[in-house]
Structures are given as structure tokens and as C-alpha cells.
Amino acid sequence: MGWTRKGISNNPLTLIVKKKGVLDLTMVDLPGITRVPVHGQPEDIYEQISKIIKEFITPEESIILNVLSASVDFTTCESIRMSQQVDKTGERTLAVVTKADKPPEGFLD
Numbered sequence: 001m002g003w004t005r006k007g008i009s010n011n012p013l014t015l016i017v018k019k020k021g022v023l024d025l026t027m028v029d030l031p032g033i034t035r036v037p038v039h040g041q042p043e044d045i046y047e048q049i050s051k052i053i054k055e056f057i058t059p060e061e062s063i064i065l066n067v068l069s070a071s072v073d074f075t076t077c078e079s080i081r082m083s084q085q086v087d088k089t090g091e092r093t094l095a096v097v098t099k100a101d102k103p104p105e106g107f108l109d
Contacts, residue, residue, distance in 0.1 A: 008045065028056055032048070033082075070099050082094070
């Protein structure tokens with residue numbers, strides 16, 4: 001029988017890279033932020049996801065990588081807001097902008 005639940009897991013995808021003579025690196029792919037539950041997702045899906053994200057981005061040794069589409073308004077982006085809450089100076093936050101060929105009107109002005 002297949003999966004019928006639409007929730008999220010507290011166990012993120014983790015990739016650990018180790019090589020002799022190189023510092024260890026752990027990359028964690030966190031869930032995307034969902035505000036409105038759909039198709040059987042739990043009503044508190046936003047709170048669950050926010051808690052998981054904040055758990056991983058709060059430690060000072062974490063580097064926060066925000067992957068954003070050029071078509072979104074960065075000033076209202078939830079992942080940027082969360083990053084700013086835990087990294088006030090922005091010293092450990094990076095942004096990768098995708099779909100740079102599709103920026104919103106006026107973006108390049």
C-alpha cells in the first residue's frame with residue numbers, strides 16, 4: 001500500500017562530505033516554506049516547517065543558502081526574513097538567484 005499522508009518529516013535530507021585533508025562539510029536540504037495546507041497536509045504545516053528550518057539555521061556555525069527565483073519579490077521573501085532573524089549582519093547568509101532570465105518588471109532598473 002502506498003503513502004497517503006501529506007505531512008513533512010523532521011528528518012531532513014543530509015549529505016556529508018568527508019575527504020582526507022579537507023574540512024568536513026554537511027549539507028542539509030530543508031523543506032520549502034508552505035503557508036497554506038493543501039491536499040491533506042496538516043493545518044499547522046507552516047509552523048512545523050518554520051520550526052525545522054529555524055533549528056538548522058540558528059547555530060552560528062551554519063551557513064544559510066537561500067535559493068530564490070528572480071521572479072519573486074525579495075523584500076517579501078519568507079526565507080530571507082527567517083535568515084535575517086537569526087543572522088542579523090548577513091555574514092553567514094548567501095542567496096542564489098535562479099531564473100535570472102525572468103525577473104519581474106522593473107527589477108533591472
